[in-house]
Amino acid sequence: MLKKMLLGLTGDQLKGLAADLGEKEFRGKQAADWIYRRGCRRIDDMTDLPAQFRIKLDELWEVGRSSVEKISSGRDGTFKLLLLPYYGELVETVGMPYEGRFSCCVSTQVGCPVGCAFCATGAGGFKRNLAAGEMIDQVLTVGEAAVREKMLAADGRVSHVVFMGMGEPLLNYDATMAAVHLLNEELKIGMRNITISTIGYVPGIYRLASASLQLTLAVSLHAAGDGLRRKLVPNMSRYLLKDIIAACRHYINHTGRRITFEYCLLKGVNDSHAEAAALASLLKGLNCHVNLIPFNEVQGSDYRRPDPAVIMAFRRVLETSGITVTQREQKGAGIQAACGQLRRQSGPK
Numbered sequence: 500m501l502k503k504m505l506l507g508l509t510g511d512q513l514k515g516l517a518a519d520l521g522e523k524e525f526r527g528k529q530a531a532d533w534i535y536r537r538g539c540r541r542i543d544d545m546t547d548l549p550a551q552f553r554i555k556l557d558e559l560w561e562v563g564r565s566s567v568e569k570i571s572s573g574r575d576g577t578f579k580l581l582l583l584p585y586y587g588e589l590v591e592t593v594g595m596p597y598e599g600r601f602s603c604c605v606s607t608q609v610g611c612p613v614g615c616a617f618c619a620t621g622a623g624g625f626k627r628n629l630a631a632g633e634m635i636d637q638v639l640t641v642g643e644a645a646v647r648e649k650m651l652a653a654d655g656r657v658s659h660v661v662f663m664g665m666g667e668p669l670l671n672y673d674a675t676m677a678a679v680h681l682l683n684e685e686l687k688i689g690m691r692n693i694t695i696s697t698i699g700y701v702p703g704i705y706r707l708a709s710a711s712l713q714l715t716l717a718v719s720l721h722a723a724g725d726g727l728r729r730k731l732v733p734n735m736s737r738y739l740l741k742d743i744i745a746a747c748r749h750y751i752n753h754t755g756r757r758i759t760f761e762y763c764l765l766k767g768v769n770d771s772h773a774e775a776a777a778l779a780s781l782l783k784g785l786n787c788h789v790n791l792i793p794f795n796e797v798q799g800s801d802y803r804r805p806d807p808a809v810i811m812a813f814r815r816v817l818e819t820s821g822i823t824v825t826q827r828e829q830k831g832a833g834i835q836a837a838c839g840q841l842r843r844q845s846g847p848k
């Protein structure tokens with residue numbers, strides 16, 4: 500029988516586990532240091548824990564780290580790791596260096612049940628939810644690879660986490676939120692440096708609002724009308740755009756946080772002036788900004804990236820309406836690590 504993962508337990512849970520095994524609680528704190536701050540992979544390597552405690556732990560528990568199956572590196576410093584997580588099935592995670600920060604893009608599911616028309620993952624179907632510890636493992640593993648590649652100093656660490664990898668995070672809510680709290684409390688990543696991206700799963704947005712966290716919520720629209728959105732995001736068609744916007748308004752009012760709307764621009768599909776105007780009117784009065792993601796062309800996909808002039812024109816319509824617009828940098832395109840290009844990872848949710 501597979502042992503349980505220590506990775507994913509909070510400091511308090513580890514203290515409780517130590518007490519249950521007849522040890523002083525601070526032994527649990529020591530174990531947390533080994534797991535979350537020293538990247539320890541084996542219980543036996545936690546050398547300042549008493550040998551008896553390690554033996555007892557080892558009977559039912561394992562640290563639960565993944566193995567790295569493949570690393571692909573891009574010219575822009577982005578790298579993609581293919582990981583075999585503790586509970587099996589391959590997942591991808593991406594490390595992205597930026598000026599003064601290092602970001603990790605985390606997968607929350609193996610495959611994805613949403614099946615967006617333009618997403619490389621959507622085609623692969625859904626396999627399973629990832630455990631919180633398997634998400635934290637991605638961040639630790641990306642950090643270790645970045646140190647090895649000298650992108651981070653030996654004592655450097657991942658500073659930002661985006662839950663934009665394979666899967667819809669809000670459909671794996673409990674594990675994703677457990678991971679968010681572990682990132683914040685054990686890995687000391689500020690809440691404001693954590694982004695959760697959703698395709699517009701309305702019940703999840705309300706649930707997240709009630710958690711009142713200072714993280715960033717990114718909501719992917721990809722269309723300004725329900726007819727087109729139904730085609731692009733078929734498995735979320737029970738939530739109309741007016742319901743998604745109402746949930747977002749509630750989120751903004753409840754948390755005081757600005758929302759990012761993601762919009763993947765697809766040539767001849769959703770990049771027209773009319774679509775831009777409809778998007779501007781949909782978002783009128785909301786405390787938000789729009790992140791445009793020109794489609795990253797994937798082999799075998801019928802979708803294409805719009806011409807730069809069309810992207811600029813789309814952007815101008817939004818900006819003229821007073822909406823702040825950013826355009827996502829196309830990081831990792833050369834190694835199929837950019838949005839929409841990952842076979843085992845997500846598209847531009």
Ligand code: SF4
Nearest residue numbers: 611615618621845848
């Ligand atoms: S874009 Fe996101 S929600 Fe849509 S299929 Fe891909 S991973 Fe799932």
